[in-house]
Amino acid sequence: MPRTEASNQQIRDERREQILQAAIKVFARQGFSAAKIADIAKAAQTSHGLLYHYFDNKEEIFAALIERTTHDLQQFAEAIRMQSGDAWERLTWALTRILQGLRRQPDIYAVMLQELANEAISPELRQLATRPAAILQETLKQLIVEGQAEGRVVAGDPDELAGVLTFCIEGLSVNVLSPYSASVIFPKPETLLRLVKS
Template sequence: MPRTAEDNQRIKDERREDILTASRTVFARKGLSATKMSDIASAAGLSYGLVYHYFDSKEEIFAEIVRHAVQDTLNFASSVDVSDASPLEKLRAFCEFKIQKSVHRPEMHLIITQAFATDALPPEALAAIRQYGSKISETVRSWIQQGQETGHIIEGDPVELDMALFCALQGLAMLQMCSRVVPRGMPSVDTFLRMLSVRGDLS
């Protein structure tokens, strides 16, 4: 009994997902240019040529991963933004999200950063990245400003505070990726939030 068109489509979707999943680790570990298509193929358990059946090029895979990662974070930030939580709670939720991602999928954040730094990247992926950067920091900054108005976030330039938080989260993803195990003594959300919160608001 031959496979139906639906079966084929399902296989195709699965393979695409396999490739993307495998690529995430390899890209984060070795970077875009150092990653060979053969690396991806073997990581995904596929033959070399087959990868080209699903993606036109290495850069296309990279761009796709970036798109997904960006969308993921943006979605979460938006859902938090429209919630009725307090500004500090929103910041906490966002940090927890990023930290959790850093632990379980450190590739994500790191690949986004690579995309920022790298030169040779498809224009579409670059556009997504730019949007991500401005949109996220814009949102986080608004939380900080609201918190300052209610007196739960310390005074100071929101841009600076936003950057400080970004740096901490960024560095965490980096650290997580380098040390290939989950190290004991991971920084807690509270430690990071101490940079922003007014004395006494955290335990």
């Protein structure tokens, strides 16, 4: 009995997912350039030959990761808008969720940040890589602007305030990934919120 087209498709989807998950881990810990195709293949428990069956090259894998992250963050932004409560409550909720996500999976945030300035990546891809952080920052900015109208967020340039929050999250992600991160203290949401509280 031959494999059906449907089950073949399922196999492909699973493999692709395996590879992407492995790539996140490897990119986060080695950086794009040092990450070897063989490393990703090993982490995904496949041969490196098969990897080229799913992606044209290393940049394609990276691009797929960035696109997924961009999509995830857009959904997150949407979820925040759907959240009930005033802007301050939604800002609290958002930062709490972000810090939780960072605890479970710091890898993707670290990839996002580390490759921003990396000239080893093509300019087109690097520009793509700026998107997730931009979405995050823009989302926070919206909440800050609304919060200022409510009087619960301190006056001041909302871009500056959203930027500082973003820097914090990015800096934390890389520190968490360090093998010497035992002493890294995860800030509480309230600690970060002090930055913008009026």
